Amino acid sequence: MNGFWGVTRAIVGREFLRFVHQRERFFAALVRPLVWLLIFAAGFRAALGLSIIPPYQTYITYETYIVPGLCAMVLLFNGMQSSLSLVYDREMGSMRLLLTSPFPRWWLLFCRLFGATTISVLQVYAFLGIAALFGITMPPLGYVAVLPGLILGGLMLGALGLVLSSFISQLENFAGVMNFVIFPMFFLSSALYPLWKMGESSPLLRDICAINPFTHVVELIRFLLYLQLNLTALAWVLASTLVLGVVAAWGYDPARGMMKRKG
Template sequence: MTGYLTALIAIIKREALRFIHQRERFVAALVRPLVWLLVFAAGFRAALGLSIIPPYQTYISYETYIVPGLCGMILLFNGMQSSLSLIYDREMGSMKLLLTSPMPRWWLLTCKLLGATAISILQVYAFLMIAALYGIKMPALGYIAVLPALVIAGLMLGALGLLLSSFIKQLENFAGVMNFVIFPMFFLSSALYPLWKMAESSDLLHDICALNPFTHAVELIRFALYGQVNPSALGWTLLAAIAFSGAALWGYSPEGTGIRRKS
């Protein structure tokens, strides 16, 4: 157990040092959601009407509605950003050194995933603090209750990025794949508008949004911020996290596609 713990601490420390040395990464992670919150929300507020839907007990502002979705945005972008660093490490050779260590490969990748998720959660709390200063405050208990939801959602989205990185050969190709995954996942979800609004426009779009794992991650965060549990969102997010993690571990295994390409 000492060896496993040492590997965990070392990898998380490496992720933290990389994050500290890339201050622009922290700023960029906050700029995206803040632009949506402070700029785009002002325009959407007049165009989109909101009804009283769980977990809300009364009418809310549009800015309040999109905060959970923007928390999910931070987790989504950072999950992909962390996977980008994996591809860079693989091209530089440090990834091969990591995977040939005495520790099991699944544990090393899990440590990498945990480290990236921890950093993402810190950025989410920084965003929630700025939102509170802007006047968008959640129940006090919600800031604590949301932590498990952020962990589960962060692991799910980080595992998705890990899966993508196992099948991408070159660093240059990852940007296109990121855009192909990130934007459909974000916009075809309940992050910016409730699902009943999508149903008014198109039943097909509603069904796609309902099947999107990111939708369930956002709803898990939304309910947790109000001290509630959404069993459906929790179940689907956990299921997606397990599926993505299993596929990613297979992709980085000796039998998987990703390792054979770079061996």
């Protein structure tokens, strides 16, 4: 157990050191959601009317509605960015060295994923703090209740990044694929508009949004912020995390996935 704790501390600590030395990552993670919250929301407020839908008990402003989606955006971008660094580590050889250690491959990947998720959660709380300064607040206990949802969502989106990084061998290719994945996942979700609103214009797009795992990360966060549990969203996120984690472990198997193609 001491060995497992030691490798966990080393990998997570390395993620924090990298984050500290790359302070622009912190500000970049906040700029994107704040632009949506303070600029785009002002224009969309009049165009997108909202009905009273769970978990809300009354009419809310558009800014309040999109906060959970912007929290998930922080998790998504940071998960992809962390996986981008994995591709870099693989090109430099440090990832290959890590995977040849005597510890189980799945544990090494989980430690890397947990470190990135912890950083993502801290960035989300920083965003929620800034939003509160502008008068966009949630129930006080919601800030505590949402923590498990943020961790689960971060693990799922980070696992998605691991899957992508395991099958992409070059850094420049991953950057392009990252954008191809991020923007469809974000816009085809309930982050910016409720599914019923999407269904008014296109039932097909609504159905696509409904099966998008990112939608369920958003809804899990949304309900937890208001001290409610969306069991459907929780089941989707847990199942997606498990599947993506298994695929990532296979992709980083030195005998089969990425390491074999690189050897």
